[in-house]
Amino acid sequence: MMRAHVRDRLTESNRRALGPGEPHRNPTRARVIVHVDMDAFFAAIEERDNPALRGKPVIVGGPKGSRGVVTTANYVARGYGVGSGMSLAKAERLCPDAVHISTKGGKYTWVSLQIMEIMRRFSPEVEPYSVDEAFLDGSGCAHLFGGLYHYGAAIKRAILDELELTASVGIGPSRVVAKMASGMNKPDGLTVIEPHRVAARLGPLPVGKIPGVGPTTEQALKSLNINMIRQLVECPRDLLEMKLGKHGDDLANKLAGAEGIDRIGLEQPVDDKSKGHEHTFHRDVTSRSRLLQQLLVQCEMVSRRMRRDLFVGRRVTLKLRTHDFRTRSHQRVTRDWTDDPVELFQVARGLLDDIWREEERIPVRLVGVSVSGLIRPGEPAGVQEDLFLARLRERRALLFRAVDDLRDRYGENIVGLAAGYGSRRSSTPGITLSA
Amino acid sequence: MRFRVAQDQFLEAIGRVAPTVPTKSTLPILSNVLLRLEEKTLHIAATDLEVSVVTELAVDGERDGSVSVPAKKIGDIVRELEGLVLTCDVDENHHLKLETEIGEYELLGTRAEEFPSLPEFDGATTIEIEAEKLDSMIQRTIFAVSRDELRPALTGVLLQLRSHELRAIATDGHRLVRIIDQEFESESEHELIVPVKALDLVRRNLPEEGTVELAIGESQIRAKLPEATLYSRLIEGRYPHYESVIPSENNNRLIVSTDVLVRALKRAQIFANPINRQVVFNLAPDSLEVLAEDVELGGKGHEKVEAKYDGEEQGIGYNASYLLDLLKHVVTDDVRFDLGGPKQAGIVRPTVPNEGEDFLMLIMPVRLS
Numbered sequence: 001m002m003r004a005h006v007r008d009r010l011t012e013s014n015r016r017a018l019g020p021g022e023p024h025r026n027p028t029r030a031r032v033i034v035h036v037d038m039d040a041f042f043a044a045i046e047e048r049d050n051p052a053l054r055g056k057p058v059i060v061g062g063p064k065g066s067r068g069v070v071t072t073a074n075y076v077a078r079g080y081g082v083g084s085g086m087s088l089a090k091a092e093r094l095c096p097d098a099v100h101i102s103t104k105g106g107k108y109t110w111v112s113l114q115i116m117e118i119m120r121r122f123s124p125e126v127e128p129y130s131v132d133e134a135f136l137d138g139s140g141c142a143h144l145f146g147g148l149y150h151y152g153a154a155i156k157r158a159i160l161d162e163l164e165l166t167a168s169v170g171i172g173p174s175r176v177v178a179k180m181a182s183g184m185n186k187p188d189g190l191t192v193i194e195p196h197r198v199a200a201r202l203g204p205l206p207v208g209k210i211p212g213v214g215p216t217t218e219q220a221l222k223s224l225n226i227n228m229i230r231q232l233v234e235c236p237r238d239l240l241e242m243k244l245g246k247h248g249d250d251l252a253n254k255l256a257g258a259e260g261i262d263r264i265g266l267e268q269p270v271d272d273k274s275k276g277h278e279h280t281f282h283r284d285v286t287s288r289s290r291l292l293q294q295l296l297v298q299c300e301m302v303s304r305r306m307r308r309d310l311f312v313g314r315r316v317t318l319k320l321r322t323h324d325f326r327t328r329s330h331q332r333v334t335r336d337w338t339d340d341p342v343e344l345f346q347v348a349r350g351l352l353d354d355i356w357r358e359e360e361r362i363p364v365r366l367v368g369v370s371v372s373g374l375i376r377p378g379e380p381a382g383v384q385e386d387l388f389l390a391r392l393r394e395r396r397a398l399l400f401r402a403v404d405d406l407r408d409r410y411g412e413n414i415v416g417l418a419a420g421y422g423s424r425r426s427s428t429p430g431i432t433l434s435a
Numbered sequence: 436m437r438f439r440v441a442q443d444q445f446l447e448a449i450g451r452v453a454p455t456v457p458t459k460s461t462l463p464i465l466s467n468v469l470l471r472l473e474e475k476t477l478h479i480a481a482t483d484l485e486v487s488v489v490t491e492l493a494v495d496g497e498r499d500g501s502v503s504v505p506a507k508k509i510g511d512i513v514r515e516l517e518g519l520v521l522t523c524d525v526d527e528n529h530h531l532k533l534e535t536e537i538g539e540y541e542l543l544g545t546r547a548e549e550f551p552s553l554p555e556f557d558g559a560t561t562i563e564i565e566a567e568k569l570d571s572m573i574q575r576t577i578f579a580v581s582r583d584e585l586r587p588a589l590t591g592v593l594l595q596l597r598s599h600e601l602r603a604i605a606t607d608g609h610r611l612v613r614i615i616d617q618e619f620e621s622e623s624e625h626e627l628i629v630p631v632k633a634l635d636l637v638r639r640n641l642p643e644e645g646t647v648e649l650a651i652g653e654s655q656i657r658a659k660l661p662e663a664t665l666y667s668r669l670i671e672g673r674y675p676h677y678e679s680v681i682p683s684e685n686n687n688r689l690i691v692s693t694d695v696l697v698r699a700l701k702r703a704q705i706f707a708n709p710i711n712r713q714v715v716f717n718l719a720p721d722s723l724e725v726l727a728e729d730v731e732l733g734g735k736g737h738e739k740v741e742a743k744y745d746g747e748e749q750g751i752g753y754n755a756s757y758l759l760d761l762l763k764h765v766v767t768d769d770v771r772f773d774l775g776g777p778k779q780a781g782i783v784r785p786t787v788p789n790e791g792e793d794f795l796m797l798i799m800p801v802r803l804s
Contacts, residue, residue: 335583346585382711384754385799386608387680387780 030195032138032148035170035178036119036155039187041132042108043074046101048164057098061088064100071103075187108132109410111163116409118158122151128410135175142171148192156190173198179211203230213251214282216365220244220325245325275311276319276370277301284323284363291356291364295348296341296417298369303341307404311374312337316344318351319368329368330355336383337375340396341417344371436472436500436525440492445521446513448492449506451663452481454636455488456506468509469550470523470531471501480553481506486633487553488640490663501547504531512540554666557652560623562596564649566641572603572614573638575764575794580631581607588672591628596621596651604677610757611677611780611797612764618791625651628674633658633667640665681797682780685773687746689716690786691723693770697762699740703727704755706736713801714755718774719748727755751777752801758783761796777803 038044042060047053057077062068070091073082080095091098112131119126125137142151152169159167166188170181173195180202181191193201202209207229208218224243226232232240232251240248277298285291295318306313314337319329330351334343348369356362406415449468457465460483469480475496480489502525512533513521522534529544573592581589586608595602601619605612633656640660641647650657658665703714706727717724721744726737751774762770767785774781780797788794 350585382708382713382752383802384609384711385778385802387606387611387797387799388608388675 030173032142032151033172033175033178034123034136034138034152034155035129035172035175035182036115036134036136036159037168037170037179037182037186038115038132039166039168040072040074040078041111041165042072042103043077043101044165045108045111047074053099057082057095058101059088059091059095059098060101060103061091062100063102064088064092073098111165113410114163115159115165115167118162119155121158122155128407131410135178138171148194149190152190152192156188176211177202180205180209199230199233203228203233205229207232210251212280214280216284216323217244217251217280243325245321245327274317274370274372274374275302275305275309275313276317276368277305278319278366278368280366281364284365286358286361286363288352288356288358291352291367292349294367295352295369296345298367299344299348300341300416302369302371303339303344303400304404304407306339306371306374307400310376312339312376313371313374314338315371315373316347316351317368317370317372318348318355319366319370320352320356320364321366323363323365325365327366328355336386336389338393340393341400342396344369436470436502437496437498437523438472438477439495439497439520439522440477442513442516442519442521444492446510448477448479448490448662449510449513451490451640452479452488453506453510454639455481455483455486455632457483464503464545464549464551466506467503467545467550468506469501469503469547470525471547472496472499474499480550482551482553483632484551485630486636486665486667488636488663488665489553500525502529502531502544503547503550504542504544508542512542554655554668556650556657556666557655559650559652560625561648561650562621563646564601564619565646566644568616569647570638570641572616573634575614576603576605576612577631577634578760578763579605579607579610579612579796583607587670588628588674591630591670592634593674593677594625594627594629596623596625598622598624604674606675606677606797609754609799610761611680613677613681613793613795613797615793616791617793626674627651627656628670628672629656630667630670633665636665680780681795682773682775682782685775685779685782687718687744687749687772687774689718689723689742689744689746689772689774690769691740691742691772693762693765693768695740696725696770697759699725699738700755700759700762702738703736704759706734707755708732711801712755712757713752714758715750715752715803717750718744718746720744720746746774747776749777750803751781752803753781753798754801757798761798764796 043058046058046060055076057080058074059070059077059082060072061070066088068088070082070084070086070088072084073091077095077098082091082095082098088100108131116126116128116134119134119136123136123138123141127135129135138151142148145151145154148171152171156167156169159165168182168186168189170178170183170191170193172178172181172193177193177198181193182189184191206227207213207221210229220243221227221232224235224239226235240251244251279294279298281294314333315331316334317329317331319327321327332347332351334347338344356364403415452468456468460466465483471478472494475493477492477494477496478489479492480487516533516535519535519537524532524534525544526532529546531542531544533540576592580592583589589607593602593604595604598621599617599619601616601621603614637658637660640663642661648659650659654669656667656669700714703725704712704727706729707713708729708731714725714727717726721742723740723742723744724737725740726735728735761783765783765785767787769786770783771786772781772783777800780799783796783798784794
């Protein structure tokens with residue numbers, strides 16, 4: 001974030017120094033975002049560690065005959081139609097000869113850590129996305145390897161040489177494009193989509209292929225007669241915004257890589273006066289407990305960013321968009337300046353109860369939490385001290401520092417507040433906390 | 436149901452239960468009072484499901500029965516029928532007709548069965564407590580109770596009954612009151628958190644002298660007052676370990692005239708920031724300066740207050756209205772502060788304690804830049 005910020009400011013001051021009418025000497029070059037997605041990660045590790053499994057269908061999930069779902073199936077098993085998330089019973093019917101292996105969280109996490117270490121050699125900006133996926137920003141490094149293909153190939157080779165595992169790598173001007181690219185040639189693929197090729201490569205794909213576009217958004221786009229990504233890119237922004245609200249604009253921005261203007265990088269430039277996080281549900285939600293679970297996860301994420309960038313804040317805003325795309329937001333002030341996720345959550349929960357009642361059963365499609373009026377910790381004066389909170393906060397601050405450290409190394413889902421479990425992206429059980 | 440009653444007696448009885456009626460409620464029936472006639476006794480009840488108050492009134496009863504009617508409407512009309520004798524008649528449609536010599540007024544009531552039934556009391560232990568003592572305890576604690584629903588345990592007063600003492604504790608995290616009545620005796624030990632509304636209602640209905648009976652149950656408390664009986668749910672949850680936040684090493688002692696300090700604070704707070712009401716005590720040996728400045732809106736004031744101070748030179752910020760709240764309960768000429776640093780709780784108490792009582796209050800500072 002800081003880098004992007006500084007860069008923006010530099011260009012701005014350059015512009016001013018050059019005066020009006022002067023040509024822009026430092027045109028924004030497209031960014032190089034790499035998405036590394038491990039192939040059949042858990043199954044691949046098992047195969048590597050037990051050569052007897054090679055060539056056989058392998059299903060990682062639970063013991064044979066147990067309830068539960070397939071976590072990962074290797075490519076041999078996939079050939080029988082077995083896929084992640086499928087019940088083990090069904091997988092067994094499809095592929096009776098498969099070797100079933102119970103998931104071993106700790107082992108996979110360890111390998112995940114090794115992968116992240118390798119990636120850090122290729123760029124200082126690595127963002128673990130889940131246990132088997134990560135983004136890295138290679139904007140300043142790729143040319144040192146002789147271009148995008150060589151850069152991607154070098155990353156793949158390092159992972160293969162050192163860990164005996166294959167990865168599919170996608171490279172594009174934005175995260176969304178990179179992620180779509182990595183999915184194009186699995187397994188062991190390397191796909192580069194250069195900025196000027198984005199429209200051509202992605203245009204013919206249906207909009208549902210865009211990460212983050214769920215069935216509801218897809219439906220809304222269909223009503224605008226937008227089925228293909230090309231149509232989405234060509235659709236006027238104001239029409240999108242009218243139909244889909246800010247989400248429509250976001251979507252267009254994410255694909256803006258297609259026009260060579262990278263609006264999202266690994267670290268998005270943010271307005272330092274607020275930090276927020278929004279989430280669109282795959283399916284509209286009418287349960288309060290489900291909403292609260294999601295809010296907790298979002299408060300954790302916002303809180304994490306506040307801690308990372310050294311901010312505390314007081315004003316919490318809850319944004320709620322219902323199925324009919326009506327958006328409401330309410331604000332409230334916390335008791336004291338804070339970056340504590342539990343305190344943010346308590347306020348967010350109160351706000352939810354103010355603007356949404358479970359008994360009315362109005363389906364919610366998006367919730368967002370943001371904290372504004374941010375300042376540096378240590379600055380606030382005029383705040384009433386509290387008899388009981390001081391020690392509690394000290395303890396929590398230590399705890400969350402440790403949590404941040406774990407997440408930096410192993411990815412966002414490795415550890416979290418227990419009440420939010422189930423709302424995180426990964427299905428991999430990490431560590432849960434009850435703070 | 437039919438009875439005759441004097442207007443003033445009826446109004447007074449309604450007034451005893453009316454404060455229980457919630458101002459806004461999701462259950463419309465709770466804005467009613469219940470009237471039930473049994474021969475010559477009229478029972479009137481109101482509840483918000485947490486606190487219920489029942490009172491009795493001797494009337495000239497003609498026909499037994501019961502009904503529930505809107506509390507505000509019946510209170511308002513009875514108040515305006517000053518000096519008259521009222522005949523109340525309820526028909527089979529639950530309409531309550533007030534017949535007087537100047538006119539008739541009909542209120543639409545509801546079947547009594549729809550009114551929430553009063554709690555079955557589960558209490559076993561009863562204690563007697565002097566009305567005066569209870570009054571003073573309630574008065575000195577309820578102001579400090581938290582209004583923050585996120586900390587439910589703090590929205591009530593903690594009562595700790597021990598064999599040789601009764602403790603009453605209230606705090607909102609910014610200030611704390613602890614009263615220990617050392618003359619109290621109890622056969623059994625109890626710990627309960629009583630909602631502030633129940634205590635306020637008890638206080639309104641306390642007799643001037645004599646004792647009242649409190650019965651303590653698993654999840655309820657009952658207070659038998661001369662003219663009414665109050666039932667209240669107890670607040671569930673764990674009260675914070677308050678003793679651990681009472682400082683034991685506050686060595687900076689300030690003694691100042693209560694009255695002089697109150698006046699200085701009242702002047703200073705005019706210039707304080709209206710949100711945090713911050714005033715600053717600038718302390719030096721035998722010197723106290725009270726100052727206030729609103730940095731955002733401008734304006735400031737400061738004055739020297741005659742005081743005895745033995746301790747470190749320092750400035751401590753406080754919320755002026757919190758201080759004034761505390762000082763209302765200091766009845767001695769002088770008030771004593773035992774202070775720590777600018778981020779630590781200060782102890783405030785009268786220079787001379789009441790006999791048989793240990794009374795202290797804490798105040799947390801406002802952070803200075």
